[in-house]
Amino acid sequence: MKHIRVLIFMLMLAMLGGPAHAEPFDPPALYLTWQQDPTTTMTVQWHTLDDSRPSELAYRQADDHDAPWQQAIGEHWPFPHTDRFIHAVEIVDLEPNTDYLFRFTDAGPEYRFRTMPADASEPVVFVVGGDLMHRRTWMEIVNEQMAAREPMFAVLGGDLAYEDGHPDKVDRLFDFFEAWKNTAVTPDGRIIPMIPLIGNHEVDGGWQRDRAKAPFFYDLFTMPGWPGYATLDFGDYLSLIILDSGHIIPVDGEQSDWLDQQLAERRERGITHVFPVYHVPAYPSVRHFYDGRSRDVRNHWPPIFDKHDVDIAFENHDHAYKRTHRLRDGQVDPTGTLYVGDGAWGVQLRPVKTGPEEEVWYLDEAHSIHHVIIVTLHEQDRWLEAIDNEGKTFDRYPPEE
Ligand SMILES: [Fe+2]
Known part of the structure; x- marks a missing residue:
């Protein structure tokens, strides 16, 4: 009986996408910067209160509802003189002038950014x-x-x-x-x-x-x-x-x-x-x-x-x-x-x-x-x-x- 309970619990976890993805995550600091051409890249930065979370996110084009979520992985390092950590993930090979959604867990919340246009033909x-x-x-x-x-x-x-x-x-x-x-x-x-x-x-x-x-x-x-x-x-x-x-x-x-x-x-x-x-x-x-x-x-x-x-x-x-x-x-x-x-x-x-x-x-x-x-x-x-x-x-x- 005990084994069946464990099996059911594991099945539930699998359906939820695993414990790391079950809970929404909304960091205390979230900002966008760039390291390379802003027409095709975006660097997402955020802070965490400790180092228990990975430096990864999922993103997809905002207006294409069939677009699959893709993973992007970065790194994190200590926020000096604090218990916090600073994370950065650079997303590359994006389409110019396009809105993207991203999130840290399957449970959201979802955030939005836009890449820069390829030229200044529009203001x-x-x-x-x-x-x-x-x-x-x-x-x-x-x-x-x-x-x-x-x-x-x-x-x-x-x-x-x-x-x-x-x-x-x-x-x-x-x-x-x-x-x-x-x-x-x-x-x-x-x-x-x-x-x-x-x-x-x-x-x-x-x-x-x-x-x-x-x-x-x-x-x-x-x-x-x-x-x-x-x-x-x-x-x-x-x-x-x-x-x-x-x-x-x-x-x-x-x-x-x-x-x-x-x-x-x-x-x-x-x-x-x-x-x-x-x-x-x-x-x-x-x-x-x-x-x-x-x-x-x-x-x-x-x-x-x-x-x-x-x-x-x-x-x-x-x-x-x-x-x-x-x-x-x-x-x-x-x-x-x-x-x-x-x-x-x-x-x-x-x-x-x-x-x-x-x-x-x-x-x-x-x-x-x-x-x-x-x-x-x-x-x-x-x-x-x-x-x-x-x-x-x-x-x-x-x-x-
Ligand atoms: Fe100054």
Whole structure:
């Protein structure tokens, strides 16, 4: 009789797909990143409270109900200074511009993502902003406005959770990821992928040139081409050049040489949309023009942007909104680069500077306002729109006629 009971129990387990698959699993942190071309890949990352769960998921095309669920397997590693674990699974060989569902167990829940389009023949919309979470509610409010605009992804321009690389402030990271999971989702349930980069508040001491001083950042996000700066190429229409403005990697030297070479290569390949993005502004809207950190960036990167005719560079860190005039060789010049930022997603705002003239000559627009910047790519041009925490547009480039 006992044997029959065991047999029945085992049969029931088999019908349920085994104990590991019987229970729904909804992780405390769930976010999407990329390591390779976003038109055909997606990296799913999540956290677990211990190491009892495997790094695997099942996925299938969302609109093809006959599509079988496929398994994808990745890896996990300890979340430093906590009991948690960080998981990452990269899914490859996906169709461009296609919705997929994924889940961690047969019991769900199911989540949704969309791969990037293969080209910009239809408008491609994404979001750029920085300086995210002084207060969780400030960030969440802007996240909701961002999500309502249904961007394909969000570039997070440094200073994310303000844990400052301190183990005793790790709760801020738990909060950041929980808030992101709950609010960076479009109205139709699609998770908005993130492309994060490093700012001073990811580093104990801000500018330490010592990776041990940023004990969380590099473990939390799988990114292409670390040591800390990288290019993410989207097909052959968009390249994001992700830079470290001197926090762990010096601005000059190897990183600047690499930037020069990356821009030259993208130009040779005829990539239409190429955007450098980094934390500390070359052209600050709040801080002094001769602030040493800004001057370091300004001395090294804008000359390289000039050389390769970069159209727009995205900056952060000053806790305000700014759009400069077009600048080349340190002067207003209609053939130059537009510098747009300045990082006020969910942080305490700072007053933008108003003068003297030698301090503000480069600023076309500057406002102390919580915002993100919506970027819309077309085949040959690009449009910027800054929206505030009520979703209202307060700046556009080019300006409407
Ligand atoms: Fe900053």
